[in-house]
Amino acid sequence: MSDERQHPYTYNFNAGPAKVPQEVLRIAQDEFIYYRNSGISVMEMSHRSVEFEAIINDAEKLLRELLNIPENYKVLFAHGGGTGQFASIPLNLAQAGDVVNYAITGTWSEKAAKEAEKYLKVNRVTTKPEKFITIQPQSTWNIDPAGKYLFYTDNETIHGIEYQVPVTPVPGMPLVFDMTSNFLTRPVNVSNYGAIIAGTQKNAGVAGLAIIIVRDDLIGKPQTICPSILDYKVLNANRSLYNTPATYSIYMCKLYLQWIKDQGGLEEMARRAKIRSSLIYNVIDQSNGFYVNVIDPATRSRVNAVFRVGGPTGDAELEKRFLEEAAKRNFVGVKGHRSVGGIRISMFNACPVKDAEVVAEFLKEFMKNNQK
Template sequence: MVINFAAGPAQLPKEVLVEVQKQLVDYKGHGLSVMEMSHRGVLYNAIHESAIKKLRELLCIPDNYKVLFMQGGGTGLFAAVCMNLLGRTGAADYIVTGSWSEKAAKEATKYGIVNLVIPKAEKFQQIPSEDVWKLDPNASYLYYCDNETVDGVEFGFMPKSLNDVPLVCDMSSNFLSRKVDVSKYGLIFAGAQKNVGPAGVTIVIVRDDLIGHAMKITPSVFDFAVLAKNNSLYNTPPCFGIYVIDCVLDWIKKHGGIDGMAKNADIKSQLIYKVIDESNGFYNCPVVTDARSRMNLPFRIGSIKGDDDLENKFLKGAEVEGMIQLKGHRSVGGIRASLYNAITIAETERLADYMIEFCKNNQAKA
């Protein structure tokens, strides 16, 4: 099989895929697939509750938080967050450190006043010091993206808000890859398709006191109060996706829990960054060291601006070696290796070895 370094939908653990395949037609001897189950039936309800329970255990989610399964992806939550929370004061703080937080801030302007905490950057390569942030003490919430999938920028700290302004975080691309103190957040959301399952499910963890403030225009399927009251079963949820999430959560627990995922993430990312930093400029990572992502590692070949011929040669050679989806996002170009939880250390070592060999064979051409 290939090694899928895609930014999402991403590689899933092989043993999870095998288990899902085994149960696909006949789930645990019940004679039907999860895809055919009634979302209000006993069989599916057990899967639904199991996934919620495991998320609570892995993240130590306090009792005063609801776990919701929603649809619409992270992009849908850009709007849902606003419609549920922005009406509290009419304004919100946004820390824009990459393409996804930039899109979230743009979406928020449809629903209220957006205060950009840091000046607009020409390129997203770092996280400015909190000393220069301009926070609104009356904001409905302070929003940030913990890991920018496109730009490879990841927070190494948790932002501090003013006056207990609730912290809202998009953790789509580093969810369950390191410990998080959920009690310090008002809301966390994550698209499943990076670290925890297939596309189609968005996990939302929201504090009870932030539920019930939705704008009148909020569609029922985006209203946290409606979803919470109905345990995410107001309408038909993405049942099969939630089932796969439940399986992935089992896999995470089996492989050391979040501590195990965090340890592997550090090892894997350092393997690649070491090759980049020791390549004498053949490989270049545009992100400053203290903001480098452990999940999405962008780099250029030949120079900081990249050499198209060398990068295309690198990508073609990688595919021959069974390593796919390494092309950088269309907005920034270059190469990007996404090292989500399901990517193993051995698979990362294969990429590192290929990068070293490619550098040796093409150094003179750069």
């Protein structure tokens, strides 16, 4: 009996850990017990082995190719996901007492700023809004020129906010950003940034791994309190093998990166992201208020469509019914984050366009059957 007959197709819209391409899972399944000619699984393989060295080297090579990473940037693989890098960035790029600039657009950039405050003086360049529904124009940001770097989060997974126009680098100040939730969903000019951080569990693999892309000149001046496991100099000198890394997560990342390349690269990922999100937002915008997305259309996320059912603050009964009906159709992960409520459809790289089409049709049907 096939997997498809045993398990009806599930529409996975989880915000992370997120959907992995079935082609990637098939390869991982085939290689799970015996990786090629090694006689053992990657799960039990030494990170010092020739086989694993080839895996991590291939992962870096694929990432460099996909993002066109310049030679003066290092690629590091680390524990702790994106959140671990919220500490690693201030500990590596500035010294105690230094000022750093943070643009706050939602929960994750706020968490990054609070982590940095443990080690540095944080200047929030944006004013705190009552609700996160847009991104303040960069021209209004209060950037401290003495800041050692400028940090922002490219996509706010919880609020459904994304920068549609890249932040303009400030001369003499490294630009750093967290790409965890929209990593590899569109081309990026790496040379504009001092460092890029991203967890892999949404668009580039499975949980347990962070990728850091950092410019050479920013490596080697960590704070004395920086743990070795977070120290970019240590990670770089040991080629991300200072201690036992998340070996299987790196292997899965390599398979995912190869899949992205085979699908057409970042231009194709960007094309699909635009189609998927447009399918959902078009229904919302044409629903006459039955569905409401309060985010400024100019900053709507392409990967996390967040909305309410029955009005701007949502109708509790309607939203409960919506989630029940969605579950009957094998939709998973569509309940909004507990801090904001409502509905959230997360559509990362592995999400087929057809899945977004199914959601759009469900939205229309549910509206037709539940309008008062």
